Amino acid sequence: MPSDLRIRYDVDVRRAAAELFEEGYGYHAAATVLALPPSVVKQWCYKFGAVGLDGLLQMGGRQVRYTYEQKLAAAKAVVEDGEKVPDAMASFGIASRSALLKWCKAYREGGAEALRPEPKGRPKGSGAAKEGMTREQELEVRVRKLEAENAYLKKLAALRAEKSLRTGRRQRP
Incomplete structure (x- = not known):
């Protein structure tokens, strides 16, 4: 049983899935061999292709923060250049498919400015007035x-x- 309750499957199971991916198994075949839901193994396959074995084994750890330039380049590659999402994940080293899809949606709706980080914290009040x-x-x-x-x-x-x-x-x- 994993010690981190956010992670449902143990590191050994993910390592076995990575070995199957390296042997040429697809996510559906690996899911059948491991007796796991294909949707879970599909996410692992995307993550393995994007960030490798280390990224797959460290799932649930510290989240990576991407810069504005990284987000913009990845979203442009998918939206304008027609690159497939798994390929963009691998070429830009993006671990989360959902994050990339969210950036693409924001880029389509609001352009490059939609990907700019919003200021954090409480807005400045009217104390100066x-x-x-x-x-x-x-x-x-x-x-x-x-x-x-x-x-x-x-x-x-x-x-x-x-x-x-x-x-x-x-x-x-």
């Missing part, structure tokens, strides 16, 4: 906040009074 305010502007902002708070409290009191009239009970102070 508050620094340049005059004393008068600060007081106007404070007055608006206090007016809103006052209106809220008046509405709350009116709703409580209306509720007490409907139920016939007197509210606690």
